[in-house]
Amino acid sequence: xxxxxxxxxxxxxxxxxxxxxxxxxxxxxxxxxxxxxxxxxxxxxxxxxxxxxxxxxxxxxxxxxxxxxxxxxxxxxxxxxxxxxxxxxxxxxxxxxxxxxxxxxxxxxxxxxxxxxxxxxxxxxxxxxxxxxxxxxxxxxxxxxxxxxxxxxxxxxxxxxxxxxxxxxxxxxxxxxxxxxxxxxxxxxxxxxxxxxxxxxxxxxxxxxxxxxxxxxxxxxxxxxxxxxxxxxxxxxxxxxxxxxxxxxxxxxxxxxxxxxxxxxxxxxxxxxxxxxxxxxxxxxxxxxxxxxxxxxxxxxxxxxxxxxxxxxxxxxxxxxxxxxxxxxxxxxxxxxxxxxxxxxxxxxxxxxxxxxxxxxxxxxxxxxxxxxxxxxxxxxxxxxxxxxxxxxxxxxxxxxxxxx
Amino acid sequence: xxxxxxxxxxxxxxxxxxxxxxxxxxxxxxxxxxxxxxxxxxxxxxxxxxxxxxxxxxxxxxxxxxxxxxxxxxxxxxxxxxxxxxxxxxxxxxxxxxxxxxxxxxxxxxxxxxxxxxxxxxxxxxxxxxxxxxxxxxxxxxxxxxxxxxxxxxxxxxxxxxxxxxxxxxxxxxxxxxxxxxxxxxxxxxxxxxxxxxxxxxxxxxxxxxxxxxxxxxxxxxxxxxxxxxxxxxxxxxxxxxxxxxxxxxxxxxxxxxxx
Numbered sequence: 001x002x003x004x005x006x007x008x009x010x011x012x013x014x015x016x017x018x019x020x021x022x023x024x025x026x027x028x029x030x031x032x033x034x035x036x037x038x039x040x041x042x043x044x045x046x047x048x049x050x051x052x053x054x055x056x057x058x059x060x061x062x063x064x065x066x067x068x069x070x071x072x073x074x075x076x077x078x079x080x081x082x083x084x085x086x087x088x089x090x091x092x093x094x095x096x097x098x099x100x101x102x103x104x105x106x107x108x109x110x111x112x113x114x115x116x117x118x119x120x121x122x123x124x125x126x127x128x129x130x131x132x133x134x135x136x137x138x139x140x141x142x143x144x145x146x147x148x149x150x151x152x153x154x155x156x157x158x159x160x161x162x163x164x165x166x167x168x169x170x171x172x173x174x175x176x177x178x179x180x181x182x183x184x185x186x187x188x189x190x191x192x193x194x195x196x197x198x199x200x201x202x203x204x205x206x207x208x209x210x211x212x213x214x215x216x217x218x219x220x221x222x223x224x225x226x227x228x229x230x231x232x233x234x235x236x237x238x239x240x241x242x243x244x245x246x247x248x249x250x251x252x253x254x255x256x257x258x259x260x261x262x263x264x265x266x267x268x269x270x271x272x273x274x275x276x277x278x279x280x281x282x283x284x285x286x287x288x289x290x291x292x293x294x295x296x297x298x299x300x301x302x303x304x305x306x307x308x309x310x311x312x313x314x315x316x317x318x319x320x321x322x323x324x325x326x327x328x329x330x331x332x333x334x335x336x337x338x339x340x341x342x343x344x345x346x347x348x349x350x351x352x353x354x355x356x357x358x359x360x361x362x363x364x365x366x367x368x369x370x371x372x373x374x375x376x377x378x379x380x381x382x383x384x385x386x387x388x389x390x391x392x393x394x395x396x397x398x399x400x401x402x403x404x405x
Numbered sequence: 406x407x408x409x410x411x412x413x414x415x416x417x418x419x420x421x422x423x424x425x426x427x428x429x430x431x432x433x434x435x436x437x438x439x440x441x442x443x444x445x446x447x448x449x450x451x452x453x454x455x456x457x458x459x460x461x462x463x464x465x466x467x468x469x470x471x472x473x474x475x476x477x478x479x480x481x482x483x484x485x486x487x488x489x490x491x492x493x494x495x496x497x498x499x500x501x502x503x504x505x506x507x508x509x510x511x512x513x514x515x516x517x518x519x520x521x522x523x524x525x526x527x528x529x530x531x532x533x534x535x536x537x538x539x540x541x542x543x544x545x546x547x548x549x550x551x552x553x554x555x556x557x558x559x560x561x562x563x564x565x566x567x568x569x570x571x572x573x574x575x576x577x578x579x580x581x582x583x584x585x586x587x588x589x590x591x592x593x594x595x596x597x598x599x600x601x602x603x604x605x606x607x608x609x610x611x612x613x614x615x616x617x618x619x620x621x622x623x624x625x626x627x628x629x630x631x632x633x634x635x636x637x638x639x640x641x642x643x644x645x646x647x648x649x650x651x652x653x654x655x656x657x658x659x660x661x662x663x664x665x
Contacts, residue, residue, distance in 0.1 A: 350463075355499040358459045359513040359569060360487035360520070369512060373503025 003049040003149060003179075004032065007113070010055040017055075017117050023106050024116035030109035039108075042293045042325040043264045048207055048233050051177055053149040055117070056083050060143040062173065067141065070171045072386065074137035082142050083120045083150050093130035094164075099123035099155045111211050114183045118151035121182070124166075128159035128189070135165040135195075135384050140180070143173040152182040158192040158220075167387055169199040172206045177232070179207040186212065188220035190244060195223045197387055201394050202231030204261065211237045218244025218273075225382050226253040226265065226282075227391055229398050234263040240278065241270045242304075252381040253282035254391070256398045257290035257322075264293035269311075271304040274334075278308075283378045284315040285371060285399070286322035296341070297329040304334050311341040316348065316374055318367075348374075368401035411472070412437045412608050413577055418469035420457045426467065427453045429633035437576070438605045442619055442644060443612045445630035446652045451612045452496060454630070455581045459493040460486050473577065487513075488520045490576030490607075494566040494583050501553035506565065507535065509553045510572050517573065538571040542598045559586030567598045578602075579610045584618035596621030616648035631656045632663065 001009075011017050011024075018024050032049050033040040059082040067086075071077060076089040078096060088096045099122055104115035122138060142148065158164055172178040188194060194214075202208065208231060214222045224238055240249040255263050269278045284292045294313045315324045328341040348370050356366035375395065382388040413435040421427040427450045435441055445451050457464050458471055460483035471478040478486050501509065511531060518526060535549060542564050554562050563583055570578050580599070584592055599622050603609065611622060619627075619641065627643040628635045629652070636659035637643070647655070 349499070352499045352501055354461055354483060355495065355501070356509075356513075357483035358487055358491075358493050358495075359509075359573065360484050360517040361513055362484050362516060363482070365512065365516065369504055369509075370501070373501060376503040 001052060003051065003053055006053045006149070007055065007117075011117075019101075019117070019119065020104050020115050023104060023112045026106060027109050027112040027116055030112065033109055039266065039295075043235060048179065051147055053147045053177070053179060054144070055149050058144050058146040058148065060145055060174065062141055062143050066143075066173060067139075070141060070173070071139050072137050072167060072169070072390065074167070074386070075134050077137040077139060078122050080120070080122075080138075080140045080152075082144075083152070085120070085122065088122075089136070091132060091136070093127040094132060095123075095125040097123050099153055101153055101155070104153065110181060110209055111183055114151050114153060114181050114211070118153035118183070120151070121153040121155070123155040124164070125157045126159055126162045126164050128162055130159070130162045132162075132164040135167055135387075138166060138168045140170045141173060142171070142178045144176045144178060145174070147177040147179070149179045149181070152180065154182065154184040156184065156186045156194065156196075158186075158188050158194055160189045161191045162189075163193040165195045165197075165384060167197045167199060167384065170202060170206065170208060172203060175205060177205050177207060180209070182208070182210050184210070184212040186214040186222065188214065188216045188222055190217040191219045192217070193221045195225070195383060197225045197227070197382060197384065198236070199227050199387070199391075200231055200234055201227070201229040202234065204230065204232050204259065206231050207233040209235045212239065214238070214240045214249065216240065216242050216244065216247045216249065219246045220244070221248045221250075223250040223252070223381070225378075226251075227394075228253070228255040228257065228263045229394050230257070230261055231263065232261065236263075236265050238265075238267045239270070240268070242273050242276045245273050245275045247273070247276045249276075249278040250381070251280040251282070252378045254375050254378045254395070255282070255284040255292055256287075256375070256395060257285075257292060258287040258398065259289060261290045262292070264295070266293075266295045267297065269296075269298045269309065271298070271300045271307045271309065274303060274305040274307065276304065276307055278310065280311040281378050281381070282313045283375045284313070284324055285318060285375065286315065286324060287318045289319075289321045291322070292324040294324065294326040294343075295329065296327070298331070298339060298341070300332040300334050300337050300339065302333045305336045307334065307337040307339070309337070309339040313343045314374070315345045316371065317345060318347070318371070364401070368396075368399060371399055371401075411435060412474060414472040416470045416472070418457065418471060419467040420453065420464050421467065422464060427464070427633055428457065431469070431633070431635060433628065433635065435577070435608050435610065437608050439626065440603070440609045440611065440622060440624045442624035442627045443610060443630050444614065444616070444627060444644065444647060446656070447614065449630045450633045451630055452581055455493055455579045455610075455612055458579060459483055459491060484516070487573070487575075488517055492570050492573055492575030492578045494563075494570060494578065494580045496582040496585065498554050498562040498566055500555045500557075502555045504553050505550050506553055507532075507549040510535065510569065513569070513573060535572065538568055541571060541601060542568055543594050544568065560588065560591035563587055563595055564591065567595050571598065571602055576607050577610070578607065579612065581612045582614065583611070584613055584615065592618065593621060616644045619644045629655050631659055634659070634663070
């Protein structure tokens with residue numbers, strides 16, 4: 001058996017699990033994508049779907065102590081335990097609930113699967129003219145006695161002139177695999193602003209596939225920062241659509257992987273309207289036998305004149321056995337636009353290492369400083385102080401360096 | 406001769422890249438308190454010599470020794486040489502985006518003190534020392550928080566080299582083409598900084614193509630490097646002679662002697 005059979009068996013046992021017949025039959029029709037699918041060319045799901053999973057079963061109790069030690073302990077936190085909301089904050093001007101998608105949409109096999117069987121997730125709705133001053137932490141904790149396949153379907157709605165900051169992170173507390181399939185729908189009304197941080201310091205029992213769709217009205221600003229410091233398998237799909245003029249979309253990512261970890265960042269920027277901007281900066285550092293994939297697509301539609309789109313994916317390969325596949329994709333149908341993209345793959349600069357050595361800095365420390373410096377441009381985009389200092393700690397731990405500067 | 410007598414004693418140093426020998430037997434002795442100038446036409450091996458003293462692994466040392474306070478530098482890594490008191494001011498300082506000047510200096514000083522068994526220096530003490538040295542080199546406020554050499558003008562980069570030298574207080578400073586890319590005002594400031602840092606206990610080697618810098622930092626000895634060998638040594642007047650007559654008159658003689 002494998003995941004597909006596990007899903008079918010679970011559904012046969014429990015018919016009410018299905019919320020959308022249409023979505024489920026689409027999923028069955030398409031099946032899990034293989035590497036013949038262009039979007040999955042460098043990312044094989046073969047192993048991921050060959051494991052045996054239970055569908056949200058065999059959960060174990062999670063203690064208060066475990067919650068506390070895995071949480072960022074922000075004042076505002078939505079905490080999920082084994083897939084279900086356990087606690088949520090009360091914030092003025094913000095409505096938080098379990099998300100029930102009455103008419104779940106989907107655009108591929110994986111989101112179709114999510115649409116068919118997801119019954120949990122958060123919904124955050126920010127009233128108009130509301131600036132949520134403190135960031136909202138969203139923690140998904142799981143603990144299982146068997147491998148587990150879990151869906152989240154989330155919704156964020158930010159009304160006019162409002163602003164919110166979010167830090168989302170997943171923690172698997174068990175030795176068994178947790179495979180998370182999540183879909184997040186973000187809607188920004190005019191002049192709305194969001195900073196959504198995805199902290200993925202996953203352990204090597206975590207598999208994550210995430211699809212986030214950001215729909216922007218005019219003059220809205222969205223930023224998604226992705227921090228990947230581990231995980232057996234991670235695939236992020238960020239999709240931005242600008243539906244009004246003068247919108248701004250920002251994507252920043254830091255990927256540091258070691259051992260046999262794998263991460264794929266797939267982004268799609270859809271410029272539909274004129275006078276908009278997008279900025280994309282992904283920094284990848286690969287050690288051990290780690291593998292990375294970056295696929296950044298920018299679409300500039302015929303009416304989207306005066307667009308400024310920037311994309312960069314810079315990678316450091318710090319071991320002989322690590323690898324990265326990086327693919328920028330630009331489709332431009334308007335003639336008065338500024339689009340730039342660049343991809344670099346390299347090692348640390350020998351001249352810079354020697355320069356630092358001559359100042360008395362050891363080779364090891366020089367490497368650490370340069371590696372940090374490499375990632376810092378993306379790190380600087382995070383505006384939540386607690387998160388950027390945590391990210392620094394996680395980075396130094398991951399790179400096994402002690403930062404004295 | 407007593408090895409300990411000289412601060413730096415280079416004996417028959419031969420080095421190059423792969424099969425190409427660039428230094429063909431350098432002999433040079435430097436005492437503390439002295440300023441030596443090494444001059445020579447382009448391609449004579451000046452920068453190779455400074456790189457080999459600092460420990461650049463791009464160059465292979467085929468024979469000879471570089472004794473520094475009696476210990477062969479060739480047995481040490483570049484960072485260990487720095488801890489012993491060797492400093493190289495780069496002809497082309499490297500840009501290091503993502504680390505500020507102050508953090509860079511802090512990392513360098515912290516490591517040096519750790520290796521030398523000195524206690525940590527307080528942030529306050531370090532900052533006031535940095536400010537003092539910045540003043541010496543007429544450096545603008547805000548400089549400390551800029552990224553290391555990133556977007557610096559040629560003059561700023563060179564000033565930054567001397568600033569690091571001031572902070573690290575080396576026994577032996579090698580200034581590789583420090584005058585290149587400097588306008589006359591910057592040259593004066595840099596030279597003034599170097600002069601103020603000079604003492605009876607330290608020594609300076611100035612590597613330069615032109616005599617210009619030597620008007621400001623007056624050498625005790627001038628050596629002419631040509632084709633990987635020191636072909637002539639003299640006092641400060643030699644620099645003036647070279648400026649006046651060019652290098653031909655000394656190189657011709659040497660070429661005849663060595664058979665080029």
